[in-house]
Amino acid sequence: MNEPGDRVRARSRREHRVSGGALACVLMAVTLSGCSDALQSTEQHRLDAPRTVNGDPAKGRDLVAAVGCGVCHTIPGIPGATGIVGPPLTTFARRTYIAGIVPNEPTALSAWVSNAPSLLPQTAMPRLPISHDDATHIVAFLYTLQK
Amino acid sequence: MTTNAQDDARTEKPIAKGDLPNTLPRPEGELDELERIWSPPRGFHIVSAVNNIYVGVWYVGASVLFFVLAGILALLMRAQLAMPESRLIGHALYNQLFTMHGTLMMFLFAVPAVEAMGVYLLPSLQAARDLPFPRLSAYAFWAYFIGGLAFFCSLFFGLAPDGGWFMYPPLTSYTFSSGINADFWLLGIGFIEISAIAGAIEIIVGVLKTRAPGQSLDKLPVYSWAMLIFALMIVFAFPAIIVATVLLELERAFHWPFFLAEKGGDPLLWQHLFWFFGHPEVYIIFLPAAGMVSMIVPAMAQTPLVAYRLVVLAIIGTGFLSFGLWVHHMFTTGLPALSVSFFSAASMAVSVPSGIQVFAWIATFASGTLQWKTPSYFVLGFLFIFTMGGLTGVMVAMAPFDWQAHDTYFIVAHFHYVLIGGMVFPLFAAFYYWAPTTSHTPLSERLGKIAFWLMFIGVNITFFTMHLTGLMGMPRRTYTYIAAMGWGPLNMISTVGAFMIASGVLVFLIDLAKNFRPFRAKAANPWNAGTLEWLPTGEYQTRSIPIITSREPLWDQPNLARDVQEGRYYLPGAPTKTRETIITSPIDARPQYLLRMPGPTWSTVLAALFTAAFFFGLTIQIYIPAFACGALAIACVIWWIWDTDPGPDVPPVDIGGGITLPAYVTGPVSHSWWAMIVLILVAATAFACLLFSYFFLWTVNPQLWPSQPASFPHLRWPAISAALYLLSSAAVFAAGRLLARVPNRSAAPAVLALIAAILLIPLPVVIEALAQQSAGLSPSTTSYGAITYTLVAWQGFFAAVLMLMGLYTIARSLAGRLSAERRVTFDNTGLFWHYGVTQGLVTLAIVHLFPRILG
Amino acid sequence: MRAITALTIIAAGATLSGCAWILPDESHGSRPALMWIQSILVTAGPTGNAIGTLSWVMFAGAAAILLLVVGFTAYAIFGGRRTWMTNPHFVIAFGVAMPVLVLSILLLYGLSLTARSAAREQPALRIEVVGERWWWRVHYLGADGAHQFVTANEIAIPTGVPVEFILKTSDVIHSFWVPSLAGKLDMIPGRINRYQFSAARPGIYRGQCAEYCGAQHALMAFYVVAMEPDRFRTWLENHEMPASEPATALGTKGKELFIAAGCGACHTIRGTAASGLIGPDLTHFGGRRSVAAGSFPNNAGTIAGWIVSSQHLKPGNLMPSFVNLRGEDLRAVAAYLEGLK
Structure with missing residues (x-):
């Protein structure tokens, strides 16, 4: 194994937690710290309900593969999507907040996918060359990630 | 001393039909004594057994073990490749896996497996009691088994080689492979080379000299022919890989540049040496398997092989042609179009001998009636798969197609078809066919057929798909691939197929566990085969050694089995109270003398253990224990050979039929002389490969060769060296003459002459090294220096071996085991001595005269 | 057929x-x-x-x-x-x-x-390709054989004319292979192999290293982009020029960060202080189709991901994972590189 690489990677994870997601952490902590189990399960129930999204999840999946989202994210169902730069998108459909700042709902997510900095200027996730329609398909795909 | 003329006179008596050599009833206790003499030790000491039936079965078993282990590595790789961009196995492990898979399959499964089958089968096919050097076979097995296991274990420590089984430098040299992983490959296969060559010497002498009387070359079983050519090919091919590994290890350990372009080396030198070995290697694996098929097909079809002579010619032709093909592995290196065309044509030509064999088998099927038994299934599966592999082989022999297909999955598909078809299926056919010669229950027909179908379908699913994967552009030796390339589904299919093959092998292993009970009384001749291995046997193999008048004696010679069993043929007992077999003449198989063979010993096992320890000590850089083990290995070898030159202490023996054979001979009739000649061939081939390397490096970088006479050592140094060489040879020659007077006169003069020779032989090497050093030549600066010092060092190695042999010969003399009559040890030392001196003189001529001619 | x-x-x-x-x-x-x-x-x-x-x-x-x-x-x-x-x-x-x-x-x-x-014709274009572990350095040669400019992992050629490839390696043996256009030819230390072929129609053809060259041999690909001669001329003219200035404020910030972070020690961007020779030239990086020698598509997202986790994505390659950039700084560098068309 390549030790320098490993060390660098380990550092990358650590720093990421501290700096990149600092805001997210704070918000998450605030939101979740008071949650009781009961509350959580109601929340869960609301999020599990199918969201009405016009996009085609299969198309969205292809787009996620074609754009290369997996370079930064771990995404179930996308070969090679084992990125460690951003948060894993496993169970993304049940995620409460996008990047810990805006509630996870289709319009916001669509905007986030194509132009994350417009919602959170400090983010490391760049603006991506994804059209509005494509973003809708990607959102549809992301909402299939239940487990 | 026995001469040829005497021999011929003695065996002049014609072999009469119907008139059996020995009469009944046989003396009481004769059979019991024979059984007792040949019985291996019992209990834990069974390990020290040297009987070919024991060593052969263990040897085959070990090769199956490595087949399974290498197969498991393949399954891990297939699991990784089943999905695109999979992270199941990282690149580091994957690269070790494919390197080890190839290395294990080629060096630890295929070659040993066919060699092992030879050790097991040849004596019984030729009605000999054992191979001529039983302890050598045992050593070959143990060195292979112990060393192979240790080599495999490098995987568990992440130290397994990861440069590919072809180990191309400069990737595998010290810059890009700085760990000891590559050393594991280089030193790790060192003992496998030793083991293969030891086995080859055994098999050549065995096929040529230990046959049933009357089993002349035109009645020799095709399998024996195949094994003879196989072993000769090892003799000429393996030295190339030995030289290649020595050079690469010198480069890695001491930075002597042979393959580093910036210092005048050339990576292509490795490729030439590697493939000069590597291509014949494919036929080394295939020929014995084809030989097996030529035995199984007639038996299963109940009719003699059609076109026996053509098949034998095809085997010999394959042997020759296979040495002219190696460049077809290098079509993409940018060779001149002319040489590409030549090797393209030669590569196509080699398919003709295979065509002959395939159609001879088809013709044999047509002339008989096939028994639908498991061996037939595997043989038919072999025909199909091998033909497919041969056809894609013709495709890749076409250089333009190879430029595309080379190093893609198309090639992976091609050679798996060739090797699985050409070697694994015949071997499985052989397991099912010959299991009854040692196991009292045959293997299961039901499980055998299940195993066959799983393997046959699995192979085609796995590897047919790979042709397509390759045509779609997927390169070999890649641990992952981009999902978008669309290779995922094809790879998934291949993975499913691979697990299917594995399940077939598993069924076979279950069959073995349930039914295979080796070394028991064997089942009768279940296939009604016609060849000698189906004679009734005991620990002594054949009760009496028959006269052969046909290629299928059991079909053509009525009552043969009964007469052999009753002891009516030659040598029905053990007249000298030791293990014996009849040595016959190489062409027409006339009895020449009685070979008395050594029995069980721990020396070979320990010698193998210490040899392996020596190599592994060197690899993991614990030098003192390593050299201690090396010394112990040499000591064990001396212990082992000490008893093998028994001398003429037994009077000539009557083996029946009026034939009286001497129980000890020397000179060119002796099996030992033949073995030494083969060993010298090995040494000479290795030396030729070194000279090839010298001239190859010169053609690549002639400017590195000195042109100023001032930069050479003065000519007086090589002149002195040459004189010393000649003096040492003369001393050995004189010792031979003086020995002729022993024991009538003192042995002291002969011993003194030998001591002189021993003292003289290292001097030229020392002089040469000092002369080059004082001329300012450094081995690590340029390829010229590296190869020049390598030639000197090579000669130094020979000087050391000769000194050891000389000291051993002196020890024999001091122990009273050397005389005018009992002189095989001395003759062997002498032969090798004169060879070593010749090699030294050639080295001097090349090193000193060649650059001067250029200048 | x-x-x-x-x-x-x-x-x-x-x-x-x-x-x-x-x-x-x-x-x-x-x-x-x-x-x-x-x-x-x-x-x-x-x-x-x-x-x-x-x-x-x-x-x-x-x-x-x-x-x-x-x-x-x-x-x-x-x-x-x-x-x-x-x-x-x-x-x-x-x-x-x-x-x-x-x-x-x-x-x-x-x-x-x-x-x-x-058979060899007079080539219309000469390109020297050097195999590196694990990417491709591509020199466009002038009529006199001198290096005109260098790029990496993507080779543009004009259609319909013979192009000569001069194949070298800087380390171990690699093999240059674009199956849609021709067979493979090895790159061997100490030797120079020459290969001539042409593309009949415009298109994007993928090539991949075909000789095992170590850890990341699997991720060593490139593209050959064949274009009509007119378009090729435009491409050539563009590539002979130094890098364009960033068009956005983010890009300008990215350029400053690129230099400040020391990326120039290994990479060259012509027209800037970055003049390293170890890694691929990035002068017109934004116009290429892939990141990391054909391993990932090329956009601001993958560029950013590669910069911070290159050792995770392609372990053992010479580029360290740059983990000391703040999120918005990383975006800026990615935006700058993406803009280098």
Whole structure:
């Protein structure tokens, strides 16, 4: 194994937690710290309900593969999507907040996918060359990630 | 001393039909004594057994073990490749896996497996009691088994080689492979080379000299022919890989540049040496398997092989042609179009001998009636798969197609078809066919057929798909691939197929566990085969050694089995109270003398253990224990050979039929002389490969060769060296003459002459090294220096071996085991001595005269 | 033969030979987006086409011979009267005469193809490609053979004219291979191999290293982009120029960060202080189709991901994972590089 690489990677994870997601952490902590189990399960129930999204999840999946989202994210169902730069998108459909700042709902997510900095200027996730329609398909795909 | 003329006179008596050599009833206790003499030790000491039936079965078993282990590595790789961009196995492990898979399959499964089958089968096919050097076979097995296991274990420590089984430098040299992983490959296969060559010497002498009387070359079983050519090919091919590994290890350990372009080396030198070995290697694996098929097909079809002579010619032709093909592995290196065309044509030509064999088998099927038994299934599966592999082989022999297909999955598909078809299926056919010669229950027909179908379908699913994967552009030796390339589904299919093959092998292993009970009384001749291995046997193999008048004696010679069993043929007992077999003449198989063979010993096992320890000590850089083990290995070898030159202490023996054979001979009739000649061939081939390397490096970088006479050592140094060489040879020659007077006169003069020779032989090497050093030549600066010092060092190695042999010969003399009559040890030392001196003189001529001619 | 090739491709349901990991707006519905752009059978140049035709001839011949052998075997085993099969003449006819005849014809065909491939014309363009572990350094040469400019992992060529590739390596043996256009040729230390071929039609063709070269041999690919001569001239003129200035404020910030972070120690961006020679030249990086030698599509997202986790994505490569950039700074650098068209 390549030790320098490993060390660098380990550092990358650590720093990421501290700096990149600092805001997210704070918000998450605030939101979740008071949650009781009961509350959580109601929340869960609301999020599990199918969201009405016009996009085609299969198309969205292809787009996620074609754009290369997996370079930064771990995404179930996308070969090679084992990125460690951003948060894993496993169970993304049940995620409460996008990047810990805006509630996870289709319009916001669509905007986030194509132009994350417009919602959170400090983010490391760049603006991506994804059209509005494509973003809708990607959102549809992301909402299939239940487990 | 026995001469040829005497021999011929003695065996002049014609072999009469119907008139059996020995009469009944046989003396009481004769059979019991024979059984007792040949019985291996019992209990834990069974390990020290040297009987070919024991060593052969263990040897085959070990090769199956490595087949399974290498197969498991393949399954891990297939699991990784089943999905695109999979992270199941990282690149580091994957690269070790494919390197080890190839290395294990080629060096630890295929070659040993066919060699092992030879050790097991040849004596019984030729009605000999054992191979001529039983302890050598045992050593070959143990060195292979112990060393192979240790080599495999490098995987568990992440130290397994990861440069590919072809180990191309400069990737595998010290810059890009700085760990000891590559050393594991280089030193790790060192003992496998030793083991293969030891086995080859055994098999050549065995096929040529230990046959049933009357089993002349035109009645020799095709399998024996195949094994003879196989072993000769090892003799000429393996030295190339030995030289290649020595050079690469010198480069890695001491930075002597042979393959580093910036210092005048050339990576292509490795490729030439590697493939000069590597291509014949494919036929080394295939020929014995084809030989097996030529035995199984007639038996299963109940009719003699059609076109026996053509098949034998095809085997010999394959042997020759296979040495002219190696460049077809290098079509993409940018060779001149002319040489590409030549090797393209030669590569196509080699398919003709295979065509002959395939159609001879088809013709044999047509002339008989096939028994639908498991061996037939595997043989038919072999025909199909091998033909497919041969056809894609013709495709890749076409250089333009190879430029595309080379190093893609198309090639992976091609050679798996060739090797699985050409070697694994015949071997499985052989397991099912010959299991009854040692196991009292045959293997299961039901499980055998299940195993066959799983393997046959699995192979085609796995590897047919790979042709397509390759045509779609997927390169070999890649641990992952981009999902978008669309290779995922094809790879998934291949993975499913691979697990299917594995399940077939598993069924076979279950069959073995349930039914295979080796070394028991064997089942009768279940296939009604016609060849000698189906004679009734005991620990002594054949009760009496028959006269052969046909290629299928059991079909053509009525009552043969009964007469052999009753002891009516030659040598029905053990007249000298030791293990014996009849040595016959190489062409027409006339009895020449009685070979008395050594029995069980721990020396070979320990010698193998210490040899392996020596190599592994060197690899993991614990030098003192390593050299201690090396010394112990040499000591064990001396212990082992000490008893093998028994001398003429037994009077000539009557083996029946009026034939009286001497129980000890020397000179060119002796099996030992033949073995030494083969060993010298090995040494000479290795030396030729070194000279090839010298001239190859010169053609690549002639400017590195000195042109100023001032930069050479003065000519007086090589002149002195040459004189010393000649003096040492003369001393050995004189010792031979003086020995002729022993024991009538003192042995002291002969011993003194030998001591002189021993003292003289290292001097030229020392002089040469000092002369080059004082001329300012450094081995690590340029390829010229590296190869020049390598030639000197090579000669130094020979000087050391000769000194050891000389000291051993002196020890024999001091122990009273050397005389005018009992002189095989001395003759062997002498032969090798004169060879070593010749090699030294050639080295001097090349090193000193060649650059001067250029200048 | 061309017809069979075409049919096969259609049958395989992939008429995609012209597309790569193209940006999302171009790639609807084509999941294995790179399928068939690295294939021996879907070719787009005379050399590749000739080998493709040879392949189909041999596949057909091999299928016929395989059927013959299987047929003979079945007939030998199950057939009725077959005495003609049981003598050596049968073996000589089919084991010797037939192979010699078939192989001689094939050999003549193959030799003529070999000779044609070896023929050299005056090339319209010379490109020197140097294999590196694990990427490709690409020098465009002038008429005098001098280096004009350098790029990496993507080779633009004009269609319809012979292009000569001068193949070298800086470390171990690699093999240069663009199956759609021609066969492979090794890059061997101490040797220079020359290869000439042309593309008949515009398109994107993928190449990949075909000689095992160590840890990341699997991730060492590149693109050949064949374009009409006019477009190629524009491309060439653009690439001869130094890097463009960033068009956005973010890009300008990214440029400053790129220099400040020391990226220039390994990478060159002509027109800036960055002049390192260890890694790929990035002067026109934004115009390339892939990141990390054909491993990932090229956009601001993948560039950013590569910069911070290159050792995770392609372990063992020479570029360290740059983990000391704040999120918005990383975006800025990515935006700058993406803008280098």
